[in-house]
Amino acid sequence: MQDTMKIAIVDDEQDMRQSISQWLALSGYETETYASAEDALKAIGPDFPGIVVSDIKMPGMGGMTFLKKLMNMDSALPVIMITGHGDVPMAVEAMQMGAYDFMEKPFNPDRMTDLAKRAVQARRLTMDNRALRRELSDGTVLIRKLVGTSAVMERLREDILDLAQADGHVLIDGETGTGKSLVAHALHACGPRAGKKFLTISCAAYSDEELAAKIFGPIDEGTALPLVEEARGATLCLEDVEALSPTLQARLLTLINDQADIPEVRVVAICNHHEQDRSCEDALRPDLYYRLAAMKVVIPPLRTRGEDILTLFNRFAEQFAEEYGCPAPQVAAKEAAQLLQAPWPGNVRQLINIAERAVLQSRRGSGSIVSLLLDDTTDMSHAISTEGKPLKEYVEAFERMLIDNTMRRHKGSIAAVMEELSLPRRTLNEKMAKYGLSRSDYL
Incomplete structure (x- = not known):
């Protein structure tokens, strides 16, 4: 799929609904079809995760009334109106009411795809901004x-x-x-x-x-x-x-x-x-x-936060791996020790950059975290040192990271983690308690 956002198609003509739906589905979009505006309003809310494509002339609630209700509910919702021949003045009125754009029947499939793409991008930006505002107020x-x-x-x-x-x-x-x-x-x-x-x-x-x-x-x-x-x-x-x-x-x-x-x-x-x-x-x-x-x-500063460094690196690596559609890189024991020893003059912001580059090079099947630390623009050359902390600290930090990663990968399945790490249940429970890990965090 090109996009996880939805496109709601509202038209009383079944052939038209199916035609638009099939074309947009071929273009990689998830579609939902409705035979009436009344049905569509039952499914479309203020934070509808997508856009609406609607005919103007429909029995019952017409497209203009439908558009007005949508705009009153969420003025930032992109609505593309479909008009018949000679309905351009009505389409212009729809634009003045807040419609995103309009198309004439019979519609041009390429224009439909282009409009849908731009409308979806606008909607995603709106939704991202709303989510950010909610986060910043919570x-x-x-x-x-x-x-x-x-x-x-x-x-x-x-x-x-x-x-x-x-x-x-x-x-x-x-x-x-x-x-x-x-x-x-x-x-x-x-x-x-x-x-x-x-x-x-x-x-x-x-x-x-x-x-x-x-x-x-x-x-x-x-x-x-x-x-x-x-x-x-x-x-x-x-x-x-x-x-x-x-x-x-x-x-x-x-x-x-x-x-x-x-x-x-x-x-x-x-x-x-x-x-x-x-x-x-x-x-x-x-x-x-x-x-x-x-x-x-x-x-x-990040360098004082101990095993938090590995926790953060794994979180960021997982996020970037999902974004780029590839597995997150596995961190070896030596690399974990080097991450813990790095001076991190750029702190968390620098760690984010290293995690993203690690995912990108892992996707290519080349490179290592060590090379990223050494190649970083800031002075990280002494990151490969093995001096400074007791071995016990590195072993425990790596052990915690390994259990954390495995729990995440298996979504909290204790049996799967026991099998992969060859640990009896009692030992796994003791180590999770020692490192402050809770199964509920992974479900």
Whole structure:
């Protein structure tokens, strides 16, 4: 199949329904057919995972009424209208009502395929954006994205939940690629402002004058409000806060000082300044730093997270393998040890890149994870060292990864895992308990 999204075909003429359905099916799409608009409305909801192709003239509920109901239900749903000869004025009216496009009977199959392809792409973008917005407003989902069983990650999740409820200003610090933006969203989504806006701006992306106008106003853009006004009762996330000029740092400090114990605007500041051994404290004026850092979250670098590295690598590799339609690469014991020892200057973002490249080269049947670590653009040359950690740590990390991978592959079937790993049930249960693995996570 070219696409997992559906195409609902609505036409009272059976031959026309079948003709359109067969052609789109040959083009790789999954189709559903309906003899009336009434039947179609029973199956099509606001988040229908696909598009609609509908005739304009039908007995009972006509195509225009059908289109109006669909647009009222979900204005972003692509609807392609099919018109008879001489119905072009009606088709134009349909476009004004929100139809995606129209075709005349007898339809051109190639035009139908092209329209369907573009409409499906537009629908997928809409659905992806909606899913992202839902994720960014769901604190539970965001916390689950902070994967890892290491002590530093357990503490990070606890800190997020505590500071989110405290509802004060927060400073987020950490190396590049550690997930500071994700933590900022989680702080907002887990707190009392979860239903309010989360506004973000990069302080490094604008000139001093532009930044002052966008944050504090005035703005010469119609009815647009400065961020400090728009974020009343909500959260304002300042990325690259260290890029604020001394003047704007002073204005931000005044804003914070003028607010009561429970701030009207909650400021979540993200610091990315880690060059030339300078810290965030060095980059900000002391009084602003201490006001923000009263609640501070430091994201742990990947190299300190132990076996989380293997867990994350496997997760990303599985995702990319599904995307590229190939098996995920199997990690050998030596490669697992090297992944654990790598310095990871780019942190999780770098690990994602390595996982994707590992899947691509595995699909070609060549290369190794070792070569990827050595070929990476950053200095990873000492990743092949076998010094630094006790052998027991590597053995346990590899053992956990092996059981985790096998459980995932067999979807939680204990019997299948016992057979593949040649382990008695009691031993498998003990090892799963030791490594914090639960069968329910794989079902």
